[in-house]
Amino acid sequence: MLKRYLPILTWLPHYTRRLCAADLLAGIIVTIMVIPQSLAYALLAGLPAVVGLYASILPLLAYTLLGTSRTLAVGPVAIVALMTGAALAGVATPGTPEYLQAALALSLLSGLMLVLMGLARLGFMANFLSHPVISGFLTASGLLIAAGQAGHLLGIPGGGYTLLEQLLSLAGDLDQTHWPTLAIGGGSLAFLVAVRRYGQASLRRLGLPANLAGLLTRSGPVLAVVVTTLVTWRLGLDRAGVAVIGEIPRGLPPLTLPGFDSTLWRALLMPALLISVVGFVESVSMAQMLAARRRERLSPNQELLGLGGANLTAAFSAGMPVTGGLSRTVINYDAGARTPMAGVFAALGIGLVTLALTPWLYYLPIATLAATITVAILTLVDIPMLRQTWRYSRGDFAAMAVTILLTLTEGVELGILAGVTLSIGLFLYRTSRPHCALVGRVPGTEHFRNPERHEVETLGHVAFLRVDESLYFANARYLEDTVLELVAARPGLEHVVLICSAVNLIDASALESLDAINARLKEAEVTLHLAEVKGPVMDRLKHSDFLDDLGGRVFLSTYAAWSELKGRGAEHDAAAG
Amino acid sequence: MLKRYLPILTWLPHYTRRLCAADLLAGIIVTIMVIPQSLAYALLAGLPAVVGLYASILPLLAYTLLGTSRTLAVGPVAIVALMTGAALAGVATPGTPEYLQAALALSLLSGLMLVLMGLARLGFMANFLSHPVISGFLTASGLLIAAGQAGHLLGIPGGGYTLLEQLLSLAGDLDQTHWPTLAIGGGSLAFLVAVRRYGQASLRRLGLPANLAGLLTRSGPVLAVVVTTLVTWRLGLDRAGVAVIGEIPRGLPPLTLPGFDSTLWRALLMPALLISVVGFVESVSMAQMLAARRRERLSPNQELLGLGGANLTAAFSAGMPVTGGLSRTVINYDAGARTPMAGVFAALGIGLVTLALTPWLYYLPIATLAATITVAILTLVDIPMLRQTWRYSRGDFAAMAVTILLTLTEGVELGILAGVTLSIGLFLYRTSRPHCALVGRVPGTEHFRNPERHEVETLGHVAFLRVDESLYFANARYLEDTVLELVAARPGLEHVVLICSAVNLIDASALESLDAINARLKEAEVTLHLAEVKGPVMDRLKHSDFLDDLGGRVFLSTYAAWSELKGRGAEHDAAAG
Incomplete structure (x- = not known):
């Protein structure tokens, strides 16, 4: 000591x-x-x-x-x-x-x-x-x-x-x-x-x-x-x-x-x-x-x-x-x-x-x-x-x-304060509009990537949405808008898999948004699933009612979700045909 | 209009x-x-x-x-x-x-x-x-x-x-x-x-x-x-x-x-x-x-x-x-x-x-x-x-x-300002000490998870480190400390693979830290690799000298890194044996 x-x-x-x-x-x-x-x-x-x-x-x-x-x-x-x-x-x-x-x-x-x-x-x-x-x-x-x-x-x-x-x-x-x-x-x-x-x-x-x-x-x-x-x-x-x-x-x-x-x-x-x-x-x-x-x-x-x-x-x-x-x-x-x-x-x-x-x-x-x-x-x-x-x-x-500029023109104090405020503000702004990608499977692997950058396979009735940010108050509503626009734009959609590999935190505001997304997707007869939820995030979710209300499942990996839902898609396609 | x-x-x-x-x-x-x-x-x-x-x-x-x-x-x-x-x-x-x-x-x-x-x-x-x-x-x-x-x-x-x-x-x-x-x-x-x-x-x-x-x-x-x-x-x-x-x-x-x-x-x-x-x-x-x-x-x-x-x-x-x-x-x-x-x-x-x-x-x-x-x-x-x-x-x-409490005791303005400041501060604090996990492979899959939560295989000479946060100024030094401690604690280590699936941003401060990590690992004869770097992050890195100086490679997926480095490990083990 x-x-x-x-x-x-x-x-x-x-x-x-x-x-x-x-x-x-x-x-x-x-x-x-x-x-x-x-x-x-x-x-x-x-x-x-x-x-x-x-x-x-x-x-x-x-x-x-x-x-x-x-x-x-x-x-x-x-x-x-x-x-x-x-x-x-x-x-x-x-x-x-x-x-x-x-x-x-x-x-x-x-x-x-x-x-x-x-x-x-x-x-x-x-x-x-x-x-x-x-x-x-x-x-x-x-x-x-x-x-x-x-x-x-x-x-x-x-x-x-x-x-x-x-x-x-x-x-x-x-x-x-x-x-x-x-x-x-x-x-x-x-x-x-x-x-x-x-x-x-x-x-x-x-x-x-x-x-x-x-x-x-x-x-x-x-x-x-x-x-x-x-x-x-x-x-x-x-x-x-x-x-x-x-x-x-x-x-x-x-x-x-x-x-x-x-x-x-x-x-x-x-x-x-x-x-x-x-x-x-x-x-x-x-x-x-x-x-x-x-x-x-x-x-x-x-x-x-x-x-x-x-x-x-x-x-x-x-x-x-x-x-x-x-x-x-x-x-x-x-x-x-x-x-x-x-x-x-x-x-x-x-x-x-x-x-x-x-x-x-x-x-x-x-x-x-x-x-x-x-x-x-x-x-x-x-x-x-x-x-x-x-x-x-x-x-x-x-x-x-x-x-x-501010250090030179307004003095050292204002200069450094403005710099710190601006860099924190920019970080918050960036995280408030996260990059989201609809990913597909890199053929022959269990790896999923953005179709704009890689050759991938996709499924018509399942959307794999990867959100590249922790979910917290500043982007909770943005996520809501993104998912609901996606569903509105693709009428044939039956499942949305939210890939959480980049989600390091879900705070109380984001949990509210997930609840809302889940409820709205249910209304639209689309099932919401999660995949690759990290340990600490999962522990947290278990302390809420979200997992009980969730329409779909929590998959260990995106590939597990793909294997499972692809099969259901085949049934569906057969039934439709 | x-x-x-x-x-x-x-x-x-x-x-x-x-x-x-x-x-x-x-x-x-x-x-x-x-x-x-x-x-x-x-x-x-x-x-x-x-x-x-x-x-x-x-x-x-x-x-x-x-x-x-x-x-x-x-x-x-x-x-x-x-x-x-x-x-x-x-x-x-x-x-x-x-x-x-x-x-x-x-x-x-x-x-x-x-x-x-x-x-x-x-x-x-x-x-x-x-x-x-x-x-x-x-x-x-x-x-x-x-x-x-x-x-x-x-x-x-x-x-x-x-x-x-x-x-x-x-x-x-x-x-x-x-x-x-x-x-x-x-x-x-x-x-x-x-x-x-x-x-x-x-x-x-x-x-x-x-x-x-x-x-x-x-x-x-x-x-x-x-x-x-x-x-x-x-x-x-x-x-x-x-x-x-x-x-x-x-x-x-x-x-x-x-x-x-x-x-x-x-x-x-x-x-x-x-x-x-x-x-x-x-x-x-x-x-x-x-x-x-x-x-x-x-x-x-x-x-x-x-x-x-x-x-x-x-x-x-x-x-x-x-x-x-x-x-x-x-x-x-x-x-x-x-x-x-x-x-x-x-x-x-x-x-x-x-x-x-x-x-x-x-x-x-x-x-x-x-x-x-x-x-x-x-x-x-x-x-x-x-x-x-x-x-x-x-x-x-x-x-x-x-x-x-502050709304009740100090009035509405101070109450709401304190709430906003505190919630932003807490978010920044959380992101400044990101969760890091040394992951292993879930047997029979291409999926990698935390050994504390899942049954996984690991390699002795390769550390797969998943950083669960964007890398930016507030956690850049923390990452440096984490990686260097890891290397100090495992003398047999030859490769460190930084899994970037949760890294949505690498800002200029974090880039400096990555440069420093790369240089120090080179001194310690450990090779630094990256895996699962997202498109937007990769685009950004291409505008810097980091990729030229990087000791190792950038793998598309963690599994690709595993396949490649496991082989090298076998050579090494054979040579050692």
Whole structure:
């Protein structure tokens, strides 16, 4: 029981020195790598840079205690930072103490929701974010974030939370472009793009092993940060107007207590829910992919508790909403992390930096951070996916397109809500008008298929109707109409066999419809039979009066119905002739 | 084209004198019968009694032009009146001009929504009100209405829109019971219950034909109205404190123009939508039942236009929201109506009454109307249905119980919304965790079933996995987990055959999962095959790269897969042996 809720107990007792060495190395590498992005994502959310560091310390420890992934690295991530910024902009002004308070309240609410969802075992809810919706949301968010960073790269104010606002604001300020900032930002951007595109191949050509080449390539941002910071310091560019990180309060994260404010909390409820779900989906899908590679198991419900714990901790240690981040997790994994202890080492490392080394970050230019965010975020933008989805399914494409459009024009919350609603609506619409086929027997077999697609034999006095959907309230009346039209159109019909191989559920509304169909067919002197009713559906039907009232029989297979009714047809034909 | 939108053109050219005679008789009978209920339902909605008459004149003409049912009678009905009252209470005070204006705005909005839904062909949306939700809603509404009428029967004020409020208010005023009112109300109630229970049988025992006996039984309320009105007038009971209808303005309905008020309209949007949908469902399901009896066809989308037109007309003629009413339609049908012209005659009849005969209604006691409402409404309360639904399906029962409870405690709007949301949620939850069965061959046949339920043969090196659900975003990951667990649990496995007989759809998310399953099985040296993929699903798959990457084959039938792979298994077994 304790092990279930504290997964640390499953691996800590077997912790060895060898594992420790691997985790320690990974922890050091992660510390160095994630400092720039932690600062950058805090700024992206409109928060002071140091908040990003605070959110990368204690929340990691909470996840280590509660999480089930061995390699997931928790902290501020781009999408959640974007959503945090959008949510907070609605309730407070950046730079004010209220804004900081709201960030804490958001972390707290998000943490509470994740913990509650975990305790209620609602991990499955994440599945309702369909792949096209997630993919569309990430693409649109990537574009939004990139547009937001363009101002920092050019040294102009910029602003706005929709793409149009951002582009208009950029266009208006374009004449104020600050050239030294653009030099640093543009230079960093070009360097990072080059490293990402050619780095790994070049390093391998120099004879480096793949692992090391990958890790060095990923350290491109660190190099850019070090070089531009030194340049800015030596040339005194901050006095020339290049925006830098500036003073960062030294010391460990303070203990914070998010106050209760019912108006604020109510305003943040929906954003907190969306941040929780999106963060959870992003985190758990990546963790599952990595777990599968190492043949480890992951518990989505326990992951909810782990991420919930991390967010609660963030709320009490001056942080911001966090989740498992793609880039930091990949760094952790590639650096050889073996257990969550790597996270503990990374937390200690970042804690040390916060305690002692923040003055070194004074001259770090914001433009460099903007360049690292831009390069990282553009990997989320997946344009080929649009074409692929269009080819495969118009419905899925619609969900994706609506998510992208609304995220870009109306903001992240409305975008994702509309995407989810639309994809559920489309699924319900599809199931409300099920595909029905009048099937015939593939000659020489016991297999029945659609005559429009296969050569089949049919019987004149028996209709074999296959309904390709569970029968439930949304399509119950449709089934009624289909069967009654069929009977009206074929006067010679004596038997209707409803093939239920695709019927996985018959709910109370559909049962009413079946009752009605049975009664009407009786009036028309047509007998209703069922075939291939599945076990669970049959069990259910036995709890109703339907089987007693049914005019015909329930056949085990369509072929059994064919054999039986074909014979009766012969009698009938003989009698008629 | 014109005929499609004006169904009157399909029957009016063939109208004969014989049809006219039948319709005229039905029109006269309906006029007499529906006057009490029209008055009563207007009062139920908190409106002056005459509004019920107005709403039974011009809206009938609009429906005659646009509707497709031959026998549907449109007018104020109990449920819609209850919902109207609840909606208006939120925005105005009964008895004020604002309240009347709000009623017009509600009719207008409801009419607009119905017309828009009809033009957009959204008639199918009504199917999302599942049978248990409707049944639960009607039961709860019936109880609410009955409790609301108790005050009128006792001659005490009463009030409130939830059952608790109503009962508390009744209990508080019980000592003020007005005995003459109770005598009239209680007497009418006892008479109506007796007529309903024993009337038809007694009259038939007296030798009357079934039809006439039925019609006479239904005229019980008219008799009660006439008798109690005469008694009240002769004994001057109104001066003794018995509430009567009183002065009704004489004359045809005035032309009204609902003014545009954005605050009011916004507040009424959701109630109008619910009234439209509930009214439409009530109306169309009854009309379909009657149409089927006479083998006529009904177009749900055109019905939306017909009811929409009726509500728009109500908005412009001092009316209230209307729909096809159960009792007035049954009266119309039993009285022998053959075409919608019967509705025209009824409209003329009620118009005449409004023009000239309203003084006769002065002494009609409210308590008598309360008694007629109570008796009519209690037929909606369907308690055995609760037990039946519990027996058949716990999920459907939950939707029903929640609808009842919330309708009683929180009001009609929240009740029905919660019921719909819950039933959709339950369906999605069910489909998100599909039933999966490892099937085997029923010996001597080509049929495959679950070994837990049937005697079957299986193969050690081939798993036949039948997934009993369409594959879509909500269950894509679940399928991945199921297949991978299966492979992990059976090391000897060489082939997995996914039987897709119940898979009616594979969306883009599920396609991703299938891709992932295929890739992982390849790594584990297990071959993935598909069997019984349906035509439409196969067409879709051909638009993706999945079939090129698939390790195995797509078999027409499970038996074909069995024959093919069993042979390979023999080779393998031989090699192993």
